Amino acid sequence: MISTLRPEVPFDPKNEEHRSLYRAYRKSRSWGHSPYRFTVPGTWGITLGHIESMLLDHYTELESVKEGKNGNVTSIRTNKKQSQ
Numbered sequence: 426m427i428s429t430l431r432p433e434v435p436f437d438p439k440n441e442e443h444r445s446l447y448r449a450y451r452k453s454r455s456w457g458h459s460p461y462r463f464t465v466p467g468t469w470g471i472t473l474g475h476i477e478s479m480l481l482d483h484y485t486e487l488e489s490v491k492e493g494k495n496g497n498v499t500s501i502r503t504n505k506k507q508s509q
Contacts, residue, residue, distance in 0.1 A: 436463040436476055438483035447476055 437443050446459045456462075465475045 431460060431462045433464045434461040435466055436471060436479060438476075438479045444480070447480070 434443075436447075443463070446461070446463075449458050450456055463471050463476070465471045465479075468475065
């Protein structure tokens, strides 16, 4: 019997497919649905901590891009009406 390993792919938090696969993992607690084995360059493997740290950096960077000229982060819309 020939065993086929999933290809190793560096996790990229900017890649929508990678984020989607991570969300599926969080829901099912299994990587069985993933066509890839995620890696992190410079490490021997990957842990959830690596992925979560990379995602945190990614979303923090996105927030910093939203900052206005005065340094304030633009407001995030919600369904709730704000009190005046």
